[in-house]
Amino acid sequence: MPRLPTPCPPDRHADFAPLEARLHYRFRDKTLLAAALTHSSWANENGCGQHNERLEFLGDAVLEVHISHGLYERFPAEREGGMTSLRSRLVSEGKLAELARDLELGQYLNLGKGEEAQGGRERAALLADALEAVLGAVYLDGGHDETARLVARLYENQWPDSSSARKGKDYKTRLQEVTQARFRALPAYVPLASSGPEHAKLFEVRLELPDGRSFLASGGSLKRAEQEAARKALEYYGTQAGR
Numbered sequence: 001m002p003r004l005p006t007p008c009p010p011d012r013h014a015d016f017a018p019l020e021a022r023l024h025y026r027f028r029d030k031t032l033l034a035a036a037l038t039h040s041s042w043a044n045e046n047g048c049g050q051h052n053e054r055l056e057f058l059g060d061a062v063l064e065v066h067i068s069h070g071l072y073e074r075f076p077a078e079r080e081g082g083m084t085s086l087r088s089r090l091v092s093e094g095k096l097a098e099l100a101r102d103l104e105l106g107q108y109l110n111l112g113k114g115e116e117a118q119g120g121r122e123r124a125a126l127l128a129d130a131l132e133a134v135l136g137a138v139y140l141d142g143g144h145d146e147t148a149r150l151v152a153r154l155y156e157n158q159w160p161d162s163s164s165a166r167k168g169k170d171y172k173t174r175l176q177e178v179t180q181a182r183f184r185a186l187p188a189y190v191p192l193a194s195s196g197p198e199h200a201k202l203f204e205v206r207l208e209l210p211d212g213r214s215f216l217a218s219g220g221s222l223k224r225a226e227q228e229a230a231r232k233a234l235e236y237y238g239t240q241a242g243r
Contacts, residue, residue: 024150035052037052058140097128098222171228178237192205207232
């Protein structure tokens with residue numbers, strides 16, 4: 001299988017071993033992973049042509065195939081329109097950014113000075129693109145089966161059950177609707193700290209509401225901690241969790 005041109009030298013974190021441990025995948029060709037983590041702003045500033053946009057294109061298609069397959073198997077009675085709606089949620093920018101944060105992907109990105117200054121390591125669109133690029137890199141490095149295993153690991157606790165598939169709104173989504181309706185503003189989730197060993201990390205976040213109130217929560221991933229904080233806020237606003 002043809003390989004990509006050599007990417008720009010990484011700005012930081014040339015040792016990708018911790019990230020590979022979180023992915024449960026070790027690259028044979030490290031330049032593929034380096035390319036997946038290289039933003040075009042870094043490539044442009046350093047005068048080299050290889051960045052992650054082509055890998056993102058490939059990873060987007062690979063992810064859609066695996067998620068479609070997963071939905072097809074899990075929801076045998078679901079119509080095409082329902083599966084399409086579920087897939088859109090599972091591969092949305094917000095969902096991919098959450099998964100990327102769980103992997104702590106942002107700290108490994110090679111960003112240009114301007115993108116760095118604007119908080120690019122936490123920007124949802126950039127994180128989502130980088131995760132798709134990593135999936136594209138795994139596909140080139142290990143093939144279809146390895147990518148399928150990675151997607152299965154990433155989405156192990158993300159698949160909706162038969163009832164939530166139709167309700168379709170998690171705590172964060174419902175809280176966003178509440179704050180938009182009441183304040184015409186969105187809540188903010190601020191990562192605070194993580195502790196514990198790699199296989200059992202605990203993440204803490206602070207949820208800041210438009211009315212000035214805040215809630216602390218923790219969980220086994222940033223996503224779970226954010227969901228728990230949103231659940232607390234919904235209780236505060238008197239919103240029933242099951243609606």
